[in-house]
Amino acid sequence: MLAVNMSENKTDVPYGTLDLLILKTLETMGPMHGYRIARRIEQVAENLLRLNQGSVYPALMRLEQQGWIRTQWGISETKRKVKFYSLTRAGSKQLSVEVANWERTTALVARFLEAES
Amino acid sequence: MNLRWAVARLAALFRKRNLDRELEDEIRAHLELAERDAIARGLTPEEARQAARRSFGGIEQMKEDHRDHRGVRWMENLLRDFRYGMASLARDPGFAAVAVGLLALGIGANAAMFSILDAVLLKPLPFPEPERMVRVWEAPPHSLPNVTSTLTFLDWKRQDSVFEALSVERSTRAAVGTGGDPARFPGKLVSADYFQVFGVKPRIGRTFAAGEDQPGAAPVVVLNYSFWQTRFGGDPEVLKRDLKLDGEPHRIIGVLPAGSFDRDEAVFWKPVIFAPGQMNREQHWLPAVGRLRAGVSLEQARSKMSILRSSLAGVMPSGKKEWGFAVDPFAQMLVGDTLRRTIYLAFGAVLMVLLIACANVANLTLAKGATRRKEMALRAALGASRGRLIGQLLTESLVLCLLGGAAGVAVAYVLLRAAAPLLAASLPFTADLSLDLRVLGFAAAAVMAVLILAGLLPSLQTSFGKLSHSLNQSARGSSGSSATLRRTIVIGEVAASVVLICGAALLLKSLMKLQQVDAGVRIDHVITMTADLPSTAYPSAESAARFYDAVVQRLRAVPGVEQASVSLDLPLQGVRWGESISLPGVTKTFHVDLKLVDPWYFDTLQIPLKSGRGIEDRDRAGAPPVVVINEEVARQLASSYGVANPVGRIVTIDVPGYGPVPESLVNLQIVGVIRSERTGGLHRPQGTVAYLPLAQAPRQDIKLVVRTRSDPLAAMTGIREAVRQVDSNLPLGDVRTMEQVKERSMLWAKQPTWVVGAFAGVAALLAALGLYGVLAHAVTQQRREIGIRMALGARPGDVLSYVLRSAFSMLIVGLAVGLAGAFGLTRVLKSLLFNVSALDPVALAVACVLMSLVGILAAWIPASRAARVDPIAVLRDEG
Numbered sequence: 002m003l004a005v006n007m008s009e010n011k012t013d014v015p016y017g018t019l020d021l022l023i024l025k026t027l028e029t030m031g032p033m034h035g036y037r038i039a040r041r042i043e044q045v046a047e048n049l050l051r052l053n054q055g056s057v058y059p060a061l062m063r064l065e066q067q068g069w070i071r072t073q074w075g076i077s078e079t080k081r082k083v084k085f086y087s088l089t090r091a092g093s094k095q096l097s098v099e100v101a102n103w104e105r106t107t108a109l110v111a112r113f114l115e116a117e118s
Numbered sequence: 119m120n121l122r123w124a125v126a127r128l129a130a131l132f133r134k135r136n137l138d139r140e141l142e143d144e145i146r147a148h149l150e151l152a153e154r155d156a157i158a159r160g161l162t163p164e165e166a167r168q169a170a171r172r173s174f175g176g177i178e179q180m181k182e183d184h185r186d187h188r189g190v191r192w193m194e195n196l197l198r199d200f201r202y203g204m205a206s207l208a209r210d211p212g213f214a215a216v217a218v219g220l221l222a223l224g225i226g227a228n229a230a231m232f233s234i235l236d237a238v239l240l241k242p243l244p245f246p247e248p249e250r251m252v253r254v255w256e257a258p259p260h261s262l263p264n265v266t267s268t269l270t271f272l273d274w275k276r277q278d279s280v281f282e283a284l285s286v287e288r289s290t291r292a293a294v295g296t297g298g299d300p301a302r303f304p305g306k307l308v309s310a311d312y313f314q315v316f317g318v319k320p321r322i323g324r325t326f327a328a329g330e331d332q333p334g335a336a337p338v339v340v341l342n343y344s345f346w347q348t349r350f351g352g353d354p355e356v357l358k359r360d361l362k363l364d365g366e367p368h369r370i371i372g373v374l375p376a377g378s379f380d381r382d383e384a385v386f387w388k389p390v391i392f393a394p395g396q397m398n399r400e401q402h403w404l405p406a407v408g409r410l411r412a413g414v415s416l417e418q419a420r421s422k423m424s425i426l427r428s429s430l431a432g433v434m435p436s437g438k439k440e441w442g443f444a445v446d447p448f449a450q451m452l453v454g455d456t457l458r459r460t461i462y463l464a465f466g467a468v469l470m471v472l473l474i475a476c477a478n479v480a481n482l483t484l485a486k487g488a489t490r491r492k493e494m495a496l497r498a499a500l501g502a503s504r505g506r507l508i509g510q511l512l513t514e515s516l517v518l519c520l521l522g523g524a525a526g527v528a529v530a531y532v533l534l535r536a537a538a539p540l541l542a543a544s545l546p547f548t549a550d551l552s553l554d555l556r557v558l559g560f561a562a563a564a565v566m567a568v569l570i571l572a573g574l575l576p577s578l579q580t581s582f583g584k585l586s587h588s589l590n591q592s593a594r595g596s597s598g599s600s601a602t603l604r605r606t607i608v609i610g611e612v613a614a615s616v617v618l619i620c621g622a623a624l625l626l627k628s629l630m631k632l633q634q635v636d637a638g639v640r641i642d643h644v645i646t647m648t649a650d651l652p653s654t655a656y657p658s659a660e661s662a663a664r665f666y667d668a669v670v671q672r673l674r675a676v677p678g679v680e681q682a683s684v685s686l687d688l689p690l691q692g693v694r695w696g697e698s699i700s701l702p703g704v705t706k707t708f709h710v711d712l713k714l715v716d717p718w719y720f721d722t723l724q725i726p727l728k729s730g731r732g733i734e735d736r737d738r739a740g741a742p743p744v745v746v747i748n749e750e751v752a753r754q755l756a757s758s759y760g761v762a763n764p765v766g767r768i769v770t771i772d773v774p775g776y777g778p779v780p781e782s783l784v785n786l787q788i789v790g791v792i793r794s795e796r797t798g799g800l801h802r803p804q805g806t807v808a809y810l811p812l813a814q815a816p817r818q819d820i821k822l823v824v825r826t827r828s829d830p831l832a833a834m835t836g837i838r839e840a841v842r843q844v845d846s847n848l849p850l851g852d853v854r855t856m857e858q859v860k861e862r863s864m865l866w867a868k869q870p871t872w873v874v875g876a877f878a879g880v881a882a883l884l885a886a887l888g889l890y891g892v893l894a895h896a897v898t899q900q901r902r903e904i905g906i907r908m909a910l911g912a913r914p915g916d917v918l919s920y921v922l923r924s925a926f927s928m929l930i931v932g933l934a935v936g937l938a939g940a941f942g943l944t945r946v947l948k949s950l951l952f953n954v955s956a957l958d959p960v961a962l963a964v965a966c967v968l969m970s971l972v973g974i975l976a977a978w979i980p981a982s983r984a985a986r987v988d989p990i991a992v993l994r995d996e997g
Contacts, residue, residue, distance in 0.1 A: 035147075035148055036147070036151040036152060037151075039148075053174065053175025053176070053180075054152070054173050054174045054175065055148075055174045055175040055176070055177060056183075058144060058145075058180060058184055059180065059183045077147050077151060078151060078154070079150045079154060081143075082143065082147075083143070083147040084144060
């Protein structure tokens with residue numbers, strides 16, 4: 002799912018964070034289809050992130066298997082039948098867990114980096 | 119890995135095509151949307167298409183990623199191999215049937231045996247906190263523990279800090295119901311808190327309440343489940359009914375749950391109420407079971423009981439000053455040493471059979487593998503990894519093993535259903551033989567073990583051989599390494615069989631020696647039965663004595679009956695009563711078993727007198743008390759007391775009373791010495807036995823012994839009629855000829871012999887099958903070589919001996935290895951052998967000869983087929 006880094010000031014999606022980004026996106030934006038999710042992540046990241054849009058699909062499938070998101074069939078702007086993804090209750094619980102984890106981890110790393118300097 | 123996730127993944131396996139299409143659709147929609155946005159930004163359609171693709175990333179790579187996460191890759195392979203394995207088995211149904219049959223036999227026998235082992239030895243007792251359950255005894259020094267007396271039991275019961283519950287558990291019998299059916303049923307006399315000891319709640323109704331074992335309490339009874347079912351048809355209204363026990367109505371207050379209490383002998387339980395005459399410390403009649411208070415260890419209980427014993431020193435009878443109190447775990451008493459050894463032995467034997475069955479399946483798979491080497495080589499050449507090839511072969515073995523395992527569980531079920539009633543008498547009542555989860559788990563473990571043993575080796579062999587070599591070579595000769603492996607496996611099978619046959623031969627020889635032991639009594643043409651005189655009809659010693667006289671009179675008049683007698687115990691079944699014997703004025707005592715017999719006992723069983731006289735008709739109540747001793751007592755008197763001629767001497771023995779009357783010290787005159795009869799097991803040295811006239815010490819639970827002129831069973835009708843004329847309500851139980859009594863006394867030796875013997879037979883057959891398989895395969899593969907040899911002048915006899923030599927080489931090595939194994943392992947047998955060394959040369963030689971014969975028979979078929987090879991036909995085939 003990680004892409005070749007083609008521009009020096011863009012990073013790949015850090016390992017394991019794509020799930021978090023997707024869950025957060027669905028929480029703020031409500032149900033949306035795969036393309037919109039990928040675009041939304043790119044927009045929020047404002048060119049800081051190098052994302053292969055395709056990599057959201059395996060991630061979505063994984064999240065669905067965990068029961069954190071669910072799918073419904075809908076019609077896209079191009080009049081095509083597509084899957085719309087939305088957060089389940091277990092998903093929003095999971096999101097808060099992952100956010101807390103993330104904050105703890107970054108706080109820990111930050112503290113180490115401060116102690117080093 | 120939660121359940122939902124697992125289910126989703128499994129579901130994905132089966133929805134593969136749908137999911138792929140859905141993914142395609144999503145990708146297409148995604149790219150369209152991306153193109154549309156790009157065109158909106160001002161790109162040309164062509165540029166927009168490329169930009170959309172670029173930002174999407176590698177499509178194929180993503181799809182793979184999607185699939186990998188979606189389903190389970192190895193699972194997909196597994197399923198494919200599984201289907202392939204099924205198909206390949208279906209193509210060769212003969213192989214499949216033999217392999218599955220072998221595995222079913224092996225796994226089934228093992229699962230059944232494990233169920234027995236588990237139920238008897240491994241599983242905790244089926245009661246809550248079984249480690250708190252104990253038996254409590256009085257323990258004479260240097261002797262087996264003894265049951266206790268009423269007053270001592272009541273002292274124990276007051277030990278609240280030690281026991282949460284303590285109960286009497288005394289077997290009894292009672293005629294149940296009214297009229298017509300005089301059958302007597304076994305039951306138990308217990309204290310009110312008996313079921314607290316076992317922690318058992320009733321299925322319906324209640325168990326005994328405190329106080330129901332006190333004088334004046336209304337008579338109540340608790341039934342077991344099977345009695346409730348058979349006698350009352352499971353009627354829940356049974357609680358409103360009474361059960362007549364020996365004519366006295368008892369209110370049915372509860373029914374126990376199905377299970378352990380159905381396998382115990384008793385069908386009813388009623389409170390024991392002590393009579394004033396039983397309030398003493400002389401009469402030892404109460405076995406006790408207890409439940410320790412939570413937190414009280416066995417050690418603490420023992421030390422508190424020994425403190426209690428010291429405090430009771432002043433009130434204990436003079437002859438029992440040395441006795442202590444013993445507390446033993448309840449479980450310890452349930453399984454005897456012999457049973458434990460027998461079960462381990464049988465389990466070991468059945469494991470061997472499984473190993474041999476595995477070896478056979480491995481051999482079959484190898485033989486099949488040899489013909490599949492080309493297929494494997496081709497697959498390898500086309501790029502299949504070695505791991506995948508092994509995986510595929512293992513999966514095929516897995517299919518075999520799973521089928522074998524499933525059939526094995528069915529075999530185990532059938533075996534257990536067939537064996538349970540046969541084994542019931544030998545196993546403790548707590549042993550529930552069933553195919554529970556533990557047994558199924560064991561069967562699954564066996565399947566895995568078999569898979570590794572019978573599947574891994576052949577798959578490694580087939581896939582690791584020089585595959586390219588196989589492609590070039592036309593499969594003419596047998597491939598070297600595979601043949602060596604198969605021969606090694608056969609040697610192993612022969613060795614394992616030899617170990618089992620040696621064990622069986624040793625046990626059989628031991629059994630034969632046991633059978634030759636002289637029981638000291640007439641065995642043929644003697645029939646025995648039990649009778650139990652109910653207290654209601656026979657309230658006094660005199661009434662019982664009158665019955666003995668009358669019944670013997672009547673029995674003698676039955677046509678075909680030569681002699682009849684009444685006795686408390688039968689030969690070979692042990693003696694229930696033991697006391698110490700002493701000479702007046704001498705403090706030293708020794709133990710004698712007490713047999714109470716009527717004047718015709720010695721004559722009926724043809725036990726000869728050595729000196730003095732036997733018990734005679736004049737030795738009745740009121741006449742001077744007499745005793746007859748066996749040779750061991752005479753020897754003991756001579757060696758310990760210097761009494762050379764015991765006849766005429768006076769000895770002192772505690773003589774049991776009738777019914778609730780306690781025993782009392784009596785001075786008896788020795789009037790004769792008889793040649794010892796075997797009172798206990800044939801394998802044990804005969805102990806000291808004193809015979810008292812039954813008329814001077816009558817008992818209710820008696821045996822009738824009748825000697826007949828012709829077939830003793832044929833005389834039973836007349837015997838029953840004779841007894842009915844004396845007492846029409848008295849049922850006769852346990853009708854057995856002396857031959858049957860003798861056989862039963864040897865059960866401990868017979869069971870392991872037949873079990874190991876049967877398994878040894880199966881093992882030998884399987885080994886023979888293995889040998890046959892290898893030789894037949896070799897002959898098929900070497901047809902051409904044999905044909906050429908014959909064309910060059912070899913005679914059929916040469917070919918025959920060539921194949922047989924090859925069989926011999928395997929047999930000899932197998933025998934050598936097997937004998938070495940037997941030397942190592944038969945030590946296990948030592949304790950089950952009687953008068954036979956575990957290295958008995960005759961038994962071991964017989965085992966080797968048997969195995970060799972079976973082996974040669976197995977080799978003869980392929981050898982003679984080789985000798986019949988037609989060289990012309992073979993060479994033409996090659997053309």
